[in-house]
Amino acid sequence: MSEVERFWNAFRVAEPALAGPDATYTAWHFCDNQADADELADLVLAGRKRATAGALWSYEAEGEPLPRPGDLSVVTDWSGTPRCVIRTTSVEVVPFGSVTEEFAAAEGEGDGSLDYWRRAHRAAFEREAVLTGRAPSEEMPVVCERFEVVYPYSIRPARASDLPAILALNAEWEHVTSPLDGASLATLHEHAAYHAVAEVGSRVRAFLLALAPGAPYESPNYRWFEDHSAGFLYIDRIVVTHAHQRSGLGDALYRDLLSYAGRCGIERLVCEVDAEPLNAASDAFHSRRGFVEVGTQVLPDGKRVSLRELSIP
Structure with a gap:
């Protein structure tokens, strides 16, 4: 060959x-x-x-x-x-x-x-x-x-210079994640335990941002895990541009996150998945990776979310 x-x-x-x-x-x-x-x-x-x-x-x-x-x-x-x-x-x-x-x-x-x-x-x-x-x-x-x-693509830590590209990616999917402005993203970047991007060529095509306990973040889902869990990394959002859906970038970011968590002795990854209305793609993505439901809650806008956890051996 x-x-x-x-x-x-x-x-x-x-x-x-x-x-x-x-x-x-x-x-x-x-x-x-x-x-x-x-x-x-x-x-x-x-x-x-x-x-x-x-x-x-x-x-x-x-x-x-x-x-x-x-x-x-x-x-x-x-x-x-x-x-x-x-x-x-x-x-x-x-x-x-x-x-x-x-x-x-x-x-x-x-x-x-x-x-x-x-x-x-x-x-x-x-x-x-x-x-x-x-x-x-x-x-x-x-x-x-x-x-x-x-x-090829590469996974690397996000830099401040990446934030405009990350903001544009988030805007593609804010109907299923949540809106972000530049100041909010800069704050999340500053306090993130893990924030990485996937580059194809030299362009940012996906990102994953996760927070450890104790971050100054008022998301009701993050606060739920603060009240009910410990030793976690909360996956606030993972976004892959429309053009690279099902291209393996999401899997690559999750593998890198798991590697980071293992090196740091983190016990579990946690996240939420929209249950009503159902985000079927996110539900299938996290179910395949072994995330299990550990709770639910209804958000102020009436959306019900499934709160999930993946234990790290």
Whole structure:
């Protein structure tokens, strides 16, 4: 099995929702020389490069199909070492002279300007003229592809600089968690015993925030556990962006939380799950992980919650 195949299989294990049993991929590197191929792969992993462009004539000369939204690719360096998996999000064919400043910035190369993009790509397309037999022009069709990095992901402690991204993630799901403003989130971050994010590429796609006993937090569910339990970590919220639901990020955060709890000698994880109305996804997620109901309560807004606990061996 090649290194690329092993990398792809690891991605399929980590992201089963994105790479089902019938998923396929192509493996390739950027550019026609080692220096640029390796540099652009680094830019993708650094979060600067989220687009790429190629001459339509080159696709036609090589008999290659155009990329399509949803396509998965293993990006390698010049030597063939896999660096990441990307998913195509949009494809547009436009004349060379119509490529925009915004697209040039998304490509992330050089100083990010349209002037740099035009000079660098015209030079590349001139080299490809040997293959296509057609000289670059302002009217030549260019395949403009945008993508996102979907693997690998990493779990790390949340930083103050992550709070705007975390706030935006919470806003996606505040109908089932609870609203947060910047000041409230900053306070939770300050007092959290555990606060971690999951990054895909260099973008925060999920977070988990948990509190130990004694925090200055007035949540009625946290207060219930303060009155009825000890030695716990209260999971205040775990949020995964819509685009990465069922991608394994929630599982990865829980595994990291359990590892942290074990190192710290914490006896139990606790949380609440909406019971009326039922949050079926959260109910199934926590039931699969062994959380059991230890109480219920009705909140001031009339919602009934199931208070749950997972004992840590």
